[in-house]
Amino acid sequence: MADLKLKDLRYLVALADTRHFGRAAERSFVSQPTLSAQLKKLEDYLGVQLIERAPKRVALTAAGEEIVERARRILEASEEIVELAKGHRDPLAGQLKLALLPTIGPYLLPNVAARLRKQLPRLELMLYEYQTDPMLEKLHSGEIDVGILALPVQMDGLDSYELYKEPFTVAVPTSHKLASRQSIKVDDLAHETLLLLEDGHCLRDQALDICSGADVNEKQNFRGSSLETLRQMVAAGVGITLLPELAGRGAYGAARGVTIRPFVKPVPTRTIGAVWRKSSARREAILALAKLIEAHAL
Amino acid sequence: MADLKLKDLRYLVALADTRHFGRAAERSFVSQPTLSAQLKKLEDYLGVQLIERAPKRVALTAAGEEIVERARRILEASEEIVELAKGHRDPLAGQLKLALLPTIGPYLLPNVAARLRKQLPRLELMLYEYQTDPMLEKLHSGEIDVGILALPVQMDGLDSYELYKEPFTVAVPTSHKLASRQSIKVDDLAHETLLLLEDGHCLRDQALDICSGADVNEKQNFRGSSLETLRQMVAAGVGITLLPELAGRGAYGAARGVTIRPFVKPVPTRTIGAVWRKSSARREAILALAKLIEAHAL
DNA sequence: GTCAGCCATAGATGTCTTCTATGGAGTTTA
DNA sequence: TAAACTCCATAGAAGACATCTATGGCTGAC
Structure with missing residues (x-):
């Protein structure tokens, strides 16, 4: 046997509101026989008479009243679903x-x-x-x-x-000899002490990759946990590091004791x-x- | 366009539970293409994508999650309706x-x-x-x-x-001459003072009808508001009255000072x-x- | 590269809702 | 008292739509 349908509940509620098959059908945009037959099917399915059909008076049975009450709640909730969906329609929201x-x-x-x-x-x-x-x-x-x-x-x-393609830059202590250069070649990094992030940061691998040509020494027993740590270490004169361009600009870039210099072309980027x-x-x-x-x- | 259907909500909840179209279909007793197509229609109707369909992973979108939550509530409520109806099925309850x-x-x-x-x-x-x-x-x-x-x-x-057909009986004061009779004819009531209920009680009209043949006098300026009032008035010797048989029996019938006597055939009844x-x-x-x-x- | 798993699509089928037309019971009006 | 009207139920036809099987296409695994 078929199961409960929202449409049937709508018909039932319309009938409860109008107490008139014809007007309930009109309100539901169907013909009166349709509403009549569907409500009878609903009663058959539920196994309970919901409606008292008298010549000049349509009334609900006790079962009908209780079920209409719940049907209203269900229909409200179903409207909520539609509204909720409407709220999700904007792809940019x-x-x-x-x-x-x-x-x-x-x-x-x-x-x-x-x-x-x-x-x-x-x-x-x-x-x-x-x-x-x-x-x-x-x-x-x-x-x-x-x-x-x-x-x-x-x-x-x-x-x-x-x-975007982000150029790498070199961060050196302001007192460092490279700080006076306008721009820097990878080979200029030879024999410098390089400060790198800890394992897991892709930036560590990128930096190592860039420097693989030059003969640089990674500072032993040190792994920075963030770029800011590295920056402070550079300022302290412990070594140099590579910074992505964005990290060398803006509010953060202006740290005391650190000088940022670009690479010469071909500029390494990520x-x-x-x-x-x-x-x-x-x-x-x-x-x-x-x-x-x-x-x-x- | 069609509107929301409970069946579609059932499909959606099944999918949310299983995260697998095939198993959701199985649980819903339909084929996989059926469930697939219906859920797509549901998405079209709501105008929102509810499901992320990836090769090895079915997931719900944010909209999907919210709607499933409400759908569960709706389906629960619809089950309640069925249960409620079941409770009303017994016609003798x-x-x-x-x-x-x-x-x-x-x-x-x-x-x-x-x-x-x-x-x-x-x-x-x-x-x-x-x-x-x-x-x-x-x-x-x-x-x-x-x-x-x-x-x-x-x-x-x-x-x-x-x-049932209820015989009328005559209630007279125990000291009344009619109290000694085994049974009473309507004509015996002639010239007696008859105590009756107030207007609106059909018993009043029935009694008047019975007595219309005999020449009885209704007690003026008196209208009993209940049978018990009449009974007390009879006990007080104010007059006689007609009582339906049931009112003359049982606990009430045994009032002091009142004697109940049946009519002879043809016994008037209501x-x-x-x-x-x-x-x-x-x-x-x-x-x-x-x-x-x-x-x-x- | 081949195979298996999984969802989507296509086309046919059938169920079930829906319609219009009509019947029948009851009430009101001429 | 008959006729017209109101209102719900029934009948039969038409149409919409969910459902099926078969199949395709994509992905990930061995």
């Missing part, structure tokens, strides 16, 4: 869980935060910081919607969008991109966000 | 609003109350006392389900069942019946009640 690399987040966000609020006002960003591998895991598991990291990464099931699940329903919001960052990151 | 004439109620109920509780234990009787006309009104309006009164009455839209709306859904319970009264009233 709602929560978007965004993760950034620790070497990107604090330096990129100040550049785009204001524009974000203006251009995507209904997008509620939830911010997280993860290193590449945990970020990819949380992306796959659905914990976050989009990650901003250094490309390339393993892309199975993921889509990506290239945001590619920053946004990554999300191919199957993500937030693709549209993510692309809007990505394009905004692309345009205003640097 | 539930409330039954029963009205009796004031000249019947106190005398009939003691005879049947015990049997009622035993034979119709799930029937919850709500008792009322009304005179004939208000009773018929409340019957038509649906305020009460069944009335017990003296037939015949105006039967438009009503059904009736004859319960016909007591049950009356209900032709359209009433409680017909079955009413008939069961009526047959019980018919068997055990006298």
